[in-house]
Amino acid sequence: MADSKVNDILLFMSVAKTGNFTTAGRAFGLSRSTAGKAVARLENRYGARLLNRTTRAVSLTEAGQRLYAQGEAIQAAIAEADAQMDVADGTPKGTLRIAAPDALGRRMVLPVVKKFQTVWPDVRFEISFSDSVSRIVEDGFDLAIRVGVTTPDASLISRTLIMEKIVLCASPEYFTGRDVPQNIDQLSTHDLLQFSSVAKRQVWSLQDASSFLGNVSGRVSLRLDSAEGLREAALAGMGIALLPATLVKDELRAERLVQVLPNIDCGEVPIVAIYPHKRFLEPRVRRFIDALVADFSPCGANV
Template sequence: MERDLFDGLAHFIAVARRGGFTAAAEALNISPAATSKAIQMLEARYQAKLFQRTTRSVQLTEAGKALFQRLDRAALEIEDALQDFTASQSTPSGTLKLTVPHAVVGFAIEPVIARFVADYPNVAIDLSVNDAFVDLTAEGYDAGVRLGKAIDKDMIAVRLLPQARWVVVASPEYLNKAGRPACIEDLQQHDAILFRFPGSKTTYTWEFDQNGKTVRVRMPPKIVVDNHAAAVRLAKRGLGLVFAFDREVADEVEREELEIMFKGQIATDDGIFLYFPASMQSQPKLRAFIDTANSLARQGAEPAR
């Protein structure tokens, strides 16, 4: 396509719509002389007379009328397209693609999504529940959810929930069989169901708060899984101890399917965050999602169970 294909067309349409060079120049915010020169260059390029000029009026020629009829329809479609585009930049729309770990999706994200889709029906949600570390940009995600310490420094992070509280849980069946660990040192005598990040060769280290100091315990693995929900299910079957978020196992504890140990003795994490590249922060759909999450946090909304 020629670089100058559209040169002069805006001037031509403006003159034809307004019936004169002065009015067209005012609409285009240029001088009448510049408008007249643009038309002259357009006529010269296509070797066709577009306007009949007199001292009293400016009229389209027959060729000019034919061209204007087609260009005016196209110009109106372009104007509508640009208006829609502008509106889409200020109104949340499109698809919001998120990646969220299994452990937090139920209490950190599902309540936000429920409110968000009700308030913003023009936005679709594409949710990947995935415990692997994800390159948001490379894999086309708008945002992800992770613990603060797991987020790269070049990402923008918005807090979704305050400090994440961990617990050690096991089923009554397991505790009746193996005994209840009375102190951290007893843990080495127990079976553990350990979590390993997908793609990683290392398992998650359990951290405890002992007299103001963080004590890290590397448990001997009885079972290793790369899915938090699977670890909780295995614990309910009496296969060992699990290190989990308190909210992640709240239902199981309430139904007495799991029991909490070392409550108040486990180091808290720095919170659960929505994170995204700086280039994404101006997206209306993402801003609306953040506003929804903040609104629920201010209201003290609890996750739906």
């Protein structure tokens, strides 16, 4: 029957994704033996081996890769049907999978999640805190929050949540025995802490009182792929960091960090929500994006 065939394909995809028959079966509330029989039925049906099996690993054959691709289309169709039903009902529910930078996610996104769930208790969240830019669609995320990313590919939609001011900062201890820089050029004699990832290396472009915009050339003593890591390094007195004001406002207020070159315009970066382009956007996604916009706004409106 068609429905059992679909179930077999979904089980096969789970085996391929997890690389383990036991884990794949458990995800469906089934045994390892049942998962193995599902794959065997498909191989008999199509007359082709779908998986290469060894004692240590499971991998897709060429035929398996083709079936897996078709299975993704089936999953997308099921998700689209669910989305249409959710849209018809209009009530946010189900699981919302979000990817967000570590520091910003903990400080700005989690409070919104807490308030959101008090209003919409039927929404569950799965959140990945990472500063790496995830493959949103391929990794199954409904929504990603990113800093400075404004041009996603054609399959994605970007919505700016807020333009965030960025500031230069360092710990008071860092300046023990060092001169505090009085202009942009003097930064070249200091230890700089910069963000760096596989896809992007941070470049500091600062604007002085004459409105001259220039890139800072200094000795970069440390590069990290985590804004939270840069904040911790600055607090430890390891150098000067350029970070979104939201991430360091408490430390600046408590004077654990001091603002460097406060009269220099360090610019702004957009904090954006990125989500897959869909004809029907699930209420849980749409409502949560609206909640982020409201909470990130200067007035900090409620959900």
